[in-house]
Amino acid sequence: MSELVRISMSLENSLMQAFDAYVQAEHYPSRSEAIKALMRQCLSEQAWEHNQLVAGSVTLVYDHHRQGIVKRLMDVQHDYGAIIVSTQHVHLDHHHCLEIVVVKGKASQIREMVTIFKSIKGVKQNSLVMTSIGKALV
Numbered sequence: 047m048s049e050l051v052r053i054s055m056s057l058e059n060s061l062m063q064a065f066d067a068y069v070q071a072e073h074y075p076s077r078s079e080a081i082k083a084l085m086r087q088c089l090s091e092q093a094w095e096h097n098q099l100v101a102g103s104v105t106l107v108y109d110h111h112r113q114g115i116v117k118r119l120m121d122v123q124h125d126y127g128a129i130i131v132s133t134q135h136v137h138l139d140h141h142h143c144l145e146i147v148v149v150k151g152k153a154s155q156i157r158e159m160v161t162i163f164k165s166i167k168g169v170k171q172n173s174l175v176m177t178s179i180g181k182a183l184v
């Protein structure tokens with residue numbers, strides 16, 4: 047953990063009140079913790095925008111009875127094997143599967159894979175959660 051620094055800033059009272067209400071509503075333990083979380087979120091978003099090394103997860107829901115879908119999804123995952131850290135498969139019901147694909151790699155490659163998932167007929171949900179690699183979370 048790096049050395050702590052103290053900062054002070056000036057801002058409108060109305061903005062401070064609105065932010066404190068946000069901190070309370072979101073159950074952050076303190077204003078400082080909320081600001082730190084938002085700063086990390088900004089840095090993570092910037093890393094994605096600048097095509098840096100990032101991490102995340104892709105959650106897919108699909109009907110495995112759909113012709114060819116399982117093979118197609120497997121082919122894509124083999125094509126992007128270099129950025130896939132792990133996958134978890136859950137059989138939701140008789141028809142539906144939920145798959146979580148954990149990824150770490152260049153942002154552009156991850157987005158490319160997600161776009162291909164979108165193009166596959168029968169994929170009903172396809173959600174990307176964008177995070178940072180651990181050491182970027184300073």
Ligand code: NI
Pocket residue numbers: 110135136137138142143144
């Ligand atoms: Ni399944």
